[in-house]
Amino acid sequence: MRASDKVSKRPSWVQVIAICLLVAAVTMLATGYILSARYERADALASGDYKKLDEIKTLLDRYYVGEYEEEDLLDMLALGYMSGINDKWAYYTTAESLQSLYEDKAGSYAGIGVTVTQDADTGLLTVMEVYDESPAAEAGIQRFDKLYSVEDELVSVLGMDATVAKVRGEVGTQVRIGIQRDGEVMEFTVERRVVKKTSVYSELIDGEIGLLRVSEFTAAAAEQFDEKLDNLVDIGAKGFIIDVRNNPGGQLTTLISMLDRLMPPGEVFIERDKAGNENRLSVDEEYYDLPLIVLVNEYSYSAAEYFAAVMQEQGRAFVVGTPTTGKGEGQQTFTLSDGSAVTFSVIKYYTPNGVSIGEMGGITPDMETEISYEKLVQIGSMEYTEDPQIMAAVSHMKESLLK
Incomplete structure (x- = not known):
């Protein structure tokens, strides 16, 4: 057979599991469906190894001189839970961030023109590609820069989905992004635009x-x-x-x-x-x-x-x-009853x-x-x-x- 020859084979359907991607500019090899599940609130915090969380809450309510939001506390508990399952690809997404990700991308929402991947060790997002003539390129963001913060919120705390959701927004609006480069953190203000990739x-x-x-x-x-x-x-x-x-x-x-x-x-x-x-x-x-x-x-x-x-x-x-x-x-990714979600392998x-x-x-x-x-x-x-x-x-x- 000559090197330039095409080899013809009988056609057949390739069986694959459907892919659902949550992130516009960030894609990973992900299998399955985004499932919704309703979970009844149990008494887990008052029994077994989870009792310590109930004890902490009791101490806070009794002695803490500051104030905290119950919703924020639950979000951080969920974030910590997913961080502790020994799966470096696992993360938690708040209801607000998840809703933003599902908004009509064909409408007035746009990004800055980068592809990123998550660093499993630091939790930061590494810029793998900066699109030509994109807002990110014009602002001076470079390949291998690390997204450190978005609008003063740390990427390591936000997680991947929430970070991407915060970077996205209406066409023409601006977003402040903290970039870590060579050990230093610098801030860029980038205009959101629709970018062809x-x-x-x-x-x-x-x-x-x-x-x-x-x-x-x-x-x-x-x-x-x-x-x-x-x-x-x-x-x-x-x-x-x-x-x-x-x-x-x-x-x-x-x-x-x-x-x-x-x-x-x-x-x-x-x-x-x-x-x-x-x-x-x-x-x-x-x-x-x-x-x-x-x-x-x-x-x-x-x-x-x-x-x-x-x-x-x-x-x-x-x-x-x-x-x-x-x-x-x-x-x-599994959507929880309150609209938040957890993702794991x-x-x-x-x-x-x-x-x-x-x-x-x-x-x-x-x-x-x-x-x-x-x-x-x-x-x-x-x-x-x-x-x-x-x-x-x-x-x-x-x-x-x-x-």
Whole structure:
């Protein structure tokens, strides 16, 4: 078979669990449905290990000289509860923040033009992508800045959903954002606008290599990927370098759709819940039988990691870069009776061979290639010849094309 040939396979439906994303600019590999559940208030605080909370409240009511709001107290208790379950991806969302997230995004609500991911250790949100010509870019916010506060409220206390909800607002209004950079905290005032986002970028490099950078696995990214992949082949690409560095993940449906274009028939993904029930996902569409290299780094999360891991495991792609972090679980959000919500891990993900990226601590590239911090923050904006990891991939691709 020639390298440029498409391999045709019989069409079939890909079975996937529906994905619900709570955050506009922040996406993660999340499975399941946002469920509503009514919970009766129990006497848990007066029995067992929870009795100490009842004792604390009694002492506060008897001796505390200040005042506190019962609603704020309950929110902080819920926040602490989710922080203590040993799930670094778990968090609590207040009713007010959740309502804001569900407001009609097609209306007058807008953002600042960044993609972020949550730092599991600090609770801060790291800026992974600043969109071109966005309010954030114009204000001077940079990739790898950490969102420290929004309108003087700490991000580590707000949590991810509440932070995003506070950043969003009416078109033309302003929001004050505290940014942590190089150990210092600085404040930016940013105007909210509707920002059009592109998730897939492409170019033909070295005359015969198609370079695609996927910044996030959004719903729109699947179609963008298809179009750019086909276009690169049409203009002479004989192999692909796919860059998922600094990619925070995204939708499972998009991940499967992209793998459909790159892999032969077979299983590509396994989901397993607490009861041991499995959902096995497979691909069975047209794909390009061309050499593949995937670029990853420590900021490649979740869907980005499995994109590389599945093809590496099956011998379909060569992986270049630095080891990834290892996010191998999917989260589900449950809406509580008062309108607030809790999110925690309910699904574990595995490769076709049963490997959990979370348990193994991430992906180890076939070729580890370092990059300086100065160049790391320029990924996607500097010339490809200035990127040592892309150049290492180009060198390996040339060897593959000569075989």
